[in-house]
Amino acid sequence: QVQLVESGGGVVQPGRSLRLSCAASGFTFSNYGMHWVRQAPGKGLEWVAVIWYDGSNKYYADSVKGRFTISRDNSKNTLYLQMNSLRAEDTAVFYCARERLIGDTTMALGYWGQGTLLTVSS
């Protein structure tokens, strides 16, 4: 069955960097677009970034553009989110999510991980 397992969250000081990972299994990872979505404590969902199935295209929310980088290693079935210049307002649970269909990028996120918590605080 499809499994997405995020890791790498924790407590980090403002201005520092951190990389999140999402290990995928149960499907052919290289066939699907992948997203990062975050949710600040007690708040709603915020779309963060997407990467095409082959890594050829990447898009970001305005709030993270220039600071976050999404990438993937299809040989390792792993999605990444490199986060630089972290701010207190980046504190959130970060979810990785898979597009519903092969090759598509339609914002239909059919599978989600359990999330990893990032806390940015001094």
Added chain:
Amino acid sequence: QSALTQPASVSGSPGQSITISCTGTSSDVGDYKYVSWYQQHPGKAPKLMIYEVSNRPSGVSNRFSGSKSGNTASLTISGLQAEDEADYYCSSYTSSSTLGVFGTGTKVTVL
């Protein structure tokens, strides 16, 4: 890219029907069929309930239905049940440089 607008809360009694609206612009909801809806119970990951405006993934109850008119999409839950109490979010593909946007979220309460 601003979040799509949803009512903060909607409530109904068991067996009733409720509708949640999701208002965007001609650059997102109004211009694309790629509107999705998600259900999220407390402490859990979101679950896809509707994709491409009105399609249900396998395993989702047919009590959930979606539609769109102009810049506003809607999710209707018929035959409301206690298990439907959750937060609901819409999302849309967008022509802006960001590609994706979620709604502000709606808390559904079953009275």
